[in-house]
Amino acid sequence: MNNEAVVSSTEPAGALGAQRLRHELKERLIKALLALSALVSVLITLGIVAVLLVEGLSFFTEVSPWEFLTGSRWAPLLEPRSYGVLPLVCGTLLVTLGASLIAIPFGVGTAIYLSEYASRRSRTLIKPVLEILAGIPTVVYGYFALTTVTPALQQLLPATQVFNAASAAIVMGIMILPLVASLCDDAFRAVPQSLRQGAFALGATPMEVATRVVLPAALSGVLASFVLAVSRAIGETMVVAMAAGSTPKLTLNPLESIQTMTGYIVQVSLGDTPAGTTEFRTIFAVGTLLFASTLALNLLAHRILRRFREVYE
Amino acid sequence: MTGINQPAGRHLRARRRRDLFFRGLCLATMGAALLLLLVLLGSLARQGLSGVDWDFLTSFPSRRAAAAGVKSALAGTFWVMVLTALCSIPLGVAAAVYLEEYAAKSRLNAIIEVNIANLAGVPSIVYGMLGLALFVRGIGLGRSVLAGALTLTMLVLPVIIIASREAIRAVPGSLRQASYALGATRWQTVRDHVLPAALPGMLTSVILALSRAIGETAPLIMVGALSYVAFVPNSLKSEFVVMPIQIFNWASRPQEAFHALAASAILVLLALLLSMNAFAVYLRHRAERKPTW
Numbered sequence: 001m002n003n004e005a006v007v008s009s010t011e012p013a014g015a016l017g018a019q020r021l022r023h024e025l026k027e028r029l030i031k032a033l034l035a036l037s038a039l040v041s042v043l044i045t046l047g048i049v050a051v052l053l054v055e056g057l058s059f060f061t062e063v064s065p066w067e068f069l070t071g072s073r074w075a076p077l078l079e080p081r082s083y084g085v086l087p088l089v090c091g092t093l094l095v096t097l098g099a100s101l102i103a104i105p106f107g108v109g110t111a112i113y114l115s116e117y118a119s120r121r122s123r124t125l126i127k128p129v130l131e132i133l134a135g136i137p138t139v140v141y142g143y144f145a146l147t148t149v150t151p152a153l154q155q156l157l158p159a160t161q162v163f164n165a166a167s168a169a170i171v172m173g174i175m176i177l178p179l180v181a182s183l184c185d186d187a188f189r190a191v192p193q194s195l196r197q198g199a200f201a202l203g204a205t206p207m208e209v210a211t212r213v214v215l216p217a218a219l220s221g222v223l224a225s226f227v228l229a230v231s232r233a234i235g236e237t238m239v240v241a242m243a244a245g246s247t248p249k250l251t252l253n254p255l256e257s258i259q260t261m262t263g264y265i266v267q268v269s270l271g272d273t274p275a276g277t278t279e280f281r282t283i284f285a286v287g288t289l290l291f292a293s294t295l296a297l298n299l300l301a302h303r304i305l306r307r308f309r310e311v312y313e
Numbered sequence: 314m315t316g317i318n319q320p321a322g323r324h325l326r327a328r329r330r331r332d333l334f335f336r337g338l339c340l341a342t343m344g345a346a347l348l349l350l351l352v353l354l355g356s357l358a359r360q361g362l363s364g365v366d367w368d369f370l371t372s373f374p375s376r377r378a379a380a381a382g383v384k385s386a387l388a389g390t391f392w393v394m395v396l397t398a399l400c401s402i403p404l405g406v407a408a409a410v411y412l413e414e415y416a417a418k419s420r421l422n423a424i425i426e427v428n429i430a431n432l433a434g435v436p437s438i439v440y441g442m443l444g445l446a447l448f449v450r451g452i453g454l455g456r457s458v459l460a461g462a463l464t465l466t467m468l469v470l471p472v473i474i475i476a477s478r479e480a481i482r483a484v485p486g487s488l489r490q491a492s493y494a495l496g497a498t499r500w501q502t503v504r505d506h507v508l509p510a511a512l513p514g515m516l517t518s519v520i521l522a523l524s525r526a527i528g529e530t531a532p533l534i535m536v537g538a539l540s541y542v543a544f545v546p547n548s549l550k551s552e553f554v555v556m557p558i559q560i561f562n563w564a565s566r567p568q569e570a571f572h573a574l575a576a577s578a579i580l581v582l583l584a585l586l587l588s589m590n591a592f593a594v595y596l597r598h599r600a601e602r603k604p605t606w
């Protein structure tokens with residue numbers, strides 16, 4: 001839509017023409033400046049990729065990618081050195097799985113209640129509470145995991161170590177729950193009332209409407225929310241740094257201390273490993289893996305939303 | 314007519330029972346989430362409320378738990394927040410204005426849009442790594458407040474762009490058309506009509522984005538916010554510490570006394586966040602009450 005105040009056919013000469021020219025130049029300049037601001041976002045992405053690529057490549061000249069991706073011992077800072085990332089991946093997946101097991105059922109249940117059963121007054125009371133839950137800084141959740149959840153777990157299951165994957169997973173599940181709940185709630189609310197009312201008219205109970213009409217209709221949004229929840233769990237740092245431990249190992253026992261990819265990056269940053277060494281570059285290699293996996297998950301969520309979105313009218 | 318005691322009616326009773334059970338189940342899941350929030354806040358209050366006093370707010374951290382306070386952390390948070398706002402708001406709003414008002418539907422602009430959506434989902438620690446390589450080491454800013462603020466700017470920029478775009482999109486097209494009809498240029502329309510109309514919504518979202526940034530720990534750890542800082546930042550090149558990192562530091566120590574300090578600091582941080590969010594909600598209410606068109 002060309003709305004520049006530039007006359008095309010009649011060119012007034014003299015002072016008015018000069019003023020128009022000035023306006024036009026000013027408009028072009030402003031547009032260029034604004035476009036540059038938008039390009040900054042592209043520069044950020046390029047910057048992330050460049051940093052990870054440069055440091056990562058220089059790491060992979062020392063350590064073969066095969067050893068990195070398939071090795072099962074992660075000891076880059078101790079002798080004898082070993083650079084197999086699988087323990088970190090295993091730790092990350094263990095915590096992520098636990099968090100998803102909590103966030104997904106509870107989040108969907110909350111969303112179903114909010115959209116299908118709750119009165120308008122309940123909704124206006126509960127939605128802000130969910131927003132509060134979502135807005136609490138992650139370091140607070142980490143503190144909660146360390147000082148409340150771990151002791152409680154230790155009382156229930158004495159085999160629980162001081163740092164363990166289960167506390168982190170439980171707390172992370174609580175942290176991600178509002179995300180799942182609000183995304184699913186949005187998806188359910190997008191289903192037109194006419195579908196529900198048709199089902200009610202046929203004598204369905206609210207549960208049947210929710211499970212047989214609304215949920216299938218909103219499935220793309222619900223699945224996308226699961227994928228985004230997993231992506232968020234993988235990238236979460238503070239909860240695991242505080243509660244899950246710093247001992248990378250391949251284990252399925254959630255009561256043990258483990259280390260996740262993000263936890264390792266924080267551990268090295270807090271330590272005194274000199275920059276420029278292979279040991280320090282391990283954080284960029286792990287960071288590349290982290291970035292790639294969350295990016296893939298986010299793209300998948302986007303794909304799911306677009307591909308399976310129901311067209312209602 | 315099927316009654317409640319006919320075969321179809323008995324079936325109906327079973328379905329109704331199932332529905333009641335299902336409703337209870339969903340209510341229980343929601344109740345569990347709320348209950349856990351209460352437990353969290355309750356344990357925080359129990360452990361930390363007694364420690365929040367004026368001395369706590371005005372003392373520097375110390376090796377002795379009894380004398381330690383959050384003065385440097387609060388000052389650092391304030392500095393970083395202001396700097397981040399100064400950098401990210403103009404940049405974010407300008408980008409949003411370009412994408413909504415100026416950009417034609419070209420290939421490049423589509424790429425920019427997808428890119429921004431992806432950036433919003435990148436883990437915050439990756440921004441920390443970018444900040445470390447680019448600002449701390451690359452440009453040579455070192456472990457300074459400026460490096461921290463620039464890192465957080467990159468973190469909140471996608472969120473601000475997305476939120477500002479929505480606010481701009483909510484301004485009705487008739488307003489723009491009226492302005493163009495009177496002969497205004499595009500920039501005049503944006504500056505004098507679209508932006509003022511979109512401002513309340515943008516302000517709300519920006520405040521919410523910044524309040525998220527205040528709670529960020531991982532990127533600032535990577536950029537080198539130190540954990541023992543006993544001074545208030547006095548220049549852009551100062552070293553610094555922020556509230557979340559101070560909390561992390563205290564919580565990571567084995568002594569109980571420091572855990573109580575961490576709880577007190579968390580309460581201060583939550584109070585700060587709550588007031589920011591309340592302010593944002595207040596702005597949203599005011600905006601929704603008196604429309605400017």
